[in-house]
Amino acid sequence: MMDKPTILIIGAGFTGCALAYDLTLRGFSVTVVDRGEICSGTSGRTHGLLHSGSRYCVNDPEAAVECIEENTILRRIARQCIEFNNGLFLAISEEELAYKETFKAGAEKCGIPIRWMDKKDILSREPAINPQVLGGFEVPDGSFDPLRLALAFAGSARNRGAIFLPFHQVESIHIDGRSSVDFIILTDRHTGRSIEQHADMVINATGAWAGKIAEMAGVNVPVIPSPGVMVAFEKRMSNYVVNRLSLPGDGDIIIPQRRMSVIGTTSFEVNDADYIPVDQGMVKEMVDRAIEMIPAIARVKIRASYMSARPLIQTGTNARSLSRTFKVFDHETDHGLKGFITITGGKATTCRVMAEKTADLVCEKFAWRKTCQTKDFELDSYRTFYNRQA
Amino acid sequence: MTTTWKITLRILRQKQGETKTSWQDFSLDIDPDETVLDAVERVWAFQDRSLTFRHACHHSTCGACGMRVNNIEKLTCITPIRSVTHNNGMLRIEPLRNFPIVSDLVVDVSHFFQELEIMQAPAVSSNSTANLDYEEVFPDVAEKERLIDCIECGLCVSACPVALTDEAYVGPAALSGLHQALAANALSANLALADNHSGVWRCHSAFECSAVCPSNVEPGYRIMDLRKKLMRKNFHQWFGGKEAGK
Amino acid sequence: MKGSPSPRNFLQWFDPRGRSAGSWGFMLNRITGLGLVLYLAMHMIVLFQLTRGAEAYDSFIQLMKNPIFIIGELLVIAAGIMHGINGIRIGLTSFGIAVRYQLTMLIIAGIISAGGILFFAIHMLGGA
Structure with missing residues (x-):
């Protein structure tokens, strides 16, 4: 048997952590680097909605099917950091009520279990919801703790031999004479010292920053950071995740999390995602939208408002209408650059399958006959990520 | 419409493996409704990329961004600048106590x-x-x-x-x-x-x-x-x- | 390692910057406790004077009438009152009683202590 191929993953967000776990289980020697700790970029700042797929069941069934499958798997493997209280898709206007049959057909087609609840039923379970509600669907949504979900994957990877180098910034990527990635130069931000890191393959899992990292290797990845605003209120106003029964739009999800309610989100485009100031106009818009669903939220104090930059893969159309599915860029077939793969797009709910597809490609490159095992076992406790290495 | 304050962040700096610590001042113009974590992140983004700190969720669910702000432990992502200083004021930012310090504001948890x-x-x-x-x-x-x-x-x-x-x-x-x-x-x-x-x-x-x-x-x-x-x-x-x- | 707990950090117990009322209770209990222990030691020395005959003891007691020592005695009484009353608060909370009202109890303990100290101060210094 050949030596374990060494894989270097850049980015310790959901994708990087899940990928490290998958590759480690398949027997690769994995190192993960990130300029921050775990989830210091987009992943940490997600609203924490564990999608059932319902949100996409009409306009993006491909994403919806992925979501419901992954939702079911995460229920099994990541129970430790997820609130499973289901979600509601509310019809508040007549227009939304008219959308009922379209939604129902979409959900059924995607295999998402849903149930119609009438006004009385909804208000008896969630008294804070707008009393003008006309009815709604109950769907298997949930909400998770962003950092802890990533830590569970990272911890499980680390416990099986993966090495994590947080606070290591990629400075440059070096290509050898045979058009193959040779090594990368990192700065250890704790000490300020430079180190050279060799690997048989480098995987760029930097999400919204994937374009910048790919540029270092001289290749182009058409990713645009697309930030959105999230507003966290000081009180838990519901136990269900609350959505609107309509096509996805701005500010149409309220997610209960701990003692808070988080509403999101908006969508626009920026060039650089390193620091995105919170737009107060968008915060106000979010509050107004939240009040439409839960009127009493008007009297609740805002605890935090923050921005998170999704990685959206550019295809020349506007950001919102893009498919939410992820994409793996094989730079060998695309640009003739060996030993370099980019994985970007997608969302937290689907991080495991993103990792699976990427790992499949890695296995193919190394003719490594191992299949994905991440569906099979419950993840280790997220706290074990911080265990001191033996 | 938004107000802007001029504040000074005095951050306790240290590198891993060195015993020397030092205070470093950063002055910045900032909306006082932004948080202390925003201010620290702005320092990293626009003034000094070598600054290390822990953060993830920015809305008090992950617990990564605890620091000492003017001697008081604060979860910096939910601490508005307005609540801890005034215009032309100073904020002393230190890592949490009673944890081994790795570098700057990062502690070993x-x-x-x-x-x-x-x-x-x-x-x-x-x-x-x-x-x-x-x-x-x-x-x-x-x-x-x-x-x-x-x-x-x-x-x-x-x-x-x-x-x-x-x-x-x-x-x-x-x-x-x-x-x-x-x-x-x-x-x-x-x-x-x-x-x-x-x-x-x-x-x-x-x-x-x-x-x-x-x-x-x-x-x-x-x-x-x-x-x-x-x-x-x-x-x-x-x-x-x-x-x-x- | 830098930042880790260490007995050498104990001076920071008495750094009140940024600390809440509960820490004042903690600090005062430490200071008054040490003071009372110190006093107990001195008290033993005083009693030891008895072994050196009545005269030595009388002259020593005469020395104790000095106002400086009276203030010292008042400090001992103050320490006793504060330590004792805050001790009742800590004892109660340690039995899980009224833990949510520990701050209120601290304020009440402070008021009672201040009243007691004032009473003794008037009594002891007023006559002098």
């Missing part, structure tokens, strides 16, 4: 997380058990689940005077974790973990933990409640009689 893991505190629990025992829970939602209050940010440990001097002290977060584990599942929680000289009996009632906790955990209350439970249990053990329900 490994021991802390291990203590919490030993206590088997769940991360998710039903509303009825996640709330403190004196809080009202509506019966309809009692069995719905939620992430528990403790976000494992370490502020309580940093504020605790006993944790300052006693490395062996289990600490307010882990003891609260045990109390939470007991509420969620009395059978698997091991009360004996708190019943020793490094456990609940080491606390000296300064109640700083509860004062700085950003997330309703009330570690002080939980430690005292553990003492009550232990005394009840030990009393019955010493003097016979039936053990009261835990």
Whole structure:
């Protein structure tokens, strides 16, 4: 048997952590680097909605099917950091009520279990919801703790031999004479010292920053950071995740999390995602939208408002209408650059399958006959990520 | 329409492996409704890329961004600049106390997380058990689940005077974790973990933990409640009689 | 390691910057406790004077009438009152009683202590 191929993953967000776990289980020697700790970029700042797929069941069934499958798997493997209280898709206007049959057909087609609840039923379970509600669907949504979900994957990877180098910034990527990635130069931000890191393959899992990292290797990845605003209120106003029964739009999800309610989100485009100031106009818009669903939220104090930059893969159309599915860029077939793969797009709910597809490609490159095992076992406790290495 | 303040961030800097520490000043113009974490992140983004700090969720659910701001432990993502300084004011930013410092504002939380893991505190629990025992829970939602209050940010440990001097002290977060584990599942929680000289009996009632906790955990209350439970249990053990329900 | 707990940090117990009322209770209990222990030691020395005959003891007692020593005595009484009353608060909370009202109890303990100290101060210094 050949030596374990060494894989270097850049980015310790959901994708990087899940990928490290998958590759480690398949027997690769994995190192993960990130300029921050775990989830210091987009992943940490997600609203924490564990999608059932319902949100996409009409306009993006491909994403919806992925979501419901992954939702079911995460229920099994990541129970430790997820609130499973289901979600509601509310019809508040007549227009939304008219959308009922379209939604129902979409959900059924995607295999998402849903149930119609009438006004009385909804208000008896969630008294804070707008009393003008006309009815709604109950769907298997949930909400998770962003950092802890990533830590569970990272911890499980680390416990099986993966090495994590947080606070290591990629400075440059070096290509050898045979058009193959040779090594990368990192700065250890704790000490300020430079180190050279060799690997048989480098995987760029930097999400919204994937374009910048790919540029270092001289290749182009058409990713645009697309930030959105999230507003966290000081009180838990519901136990269900609350959505609107309509096509996805701005500010149409309220997610209960701990003692808070988080509403999101908006969508626009920026060039650089390193620091995105919170737009107060968008915060106000979010509050107004939240009040439409839960009127009493008007009297609740805002605890935090923050921005998170999704990685959206550019295809020349506007950001919102893009498919939410992820994409793996094989730079060998695309640009003739060996030993370099980019994985970007997608969302937290689907991080495991993103990792699976990427790992499949890695296995193919190394003719490594191992299949994905991440569906099979419950993840280790997220706290074990911080265990001191033996 | 938005106001802008000029503030100075005085940050305690140190590199890993060096004993030298130094204060470094950064002045910035900032909307006072932005948070201390925003200010620190702005310093990193626009002034000094070598600054290290921990952060993830930016809305008080992950617990990574705890720091000492003007000598008080703060979860910086929910601390508006307005609440801790004034226009032309200064903010002293230091890493949390009672944790080994790795570099700048980054502390090593490994021991802390291990203590919490030993206590088997769940991360998710039903509303009825996640709330403190004196809080009202509506019966309809009692069995719905939620992430528990403790976000494992370490502020309580940093504020605790006993944790300052006693490395062996289990600490307010882990003891609260045990109390939470007991509420969620009395059978698997091991009360004996708190019943020793490094456990609940080491606390000296300064109640700083509860004062700085950003997330309703009330570690002080939980430690005292553990003492009550232990005394009840030990009393019955010493003097016979039936053990009261835990 | 830098930042880790260490007994050498104990001076920081007495750094009140940024600390809440509970820490004042903690600090005062430490200071008054040490003061009372110190006093107990001195008290033993005083009693030891008896072994050196009545005269030595009388002259020593004469010395104790000096106002400086009276203020010292008042400090001992103040320490006793504060330590004792705050001790009741800590004792109660340690039995899980009224833990949520520890701050209120601290304020009440402060008021009672101040009243007691004032009473003794008037009594002892007023006559002088």
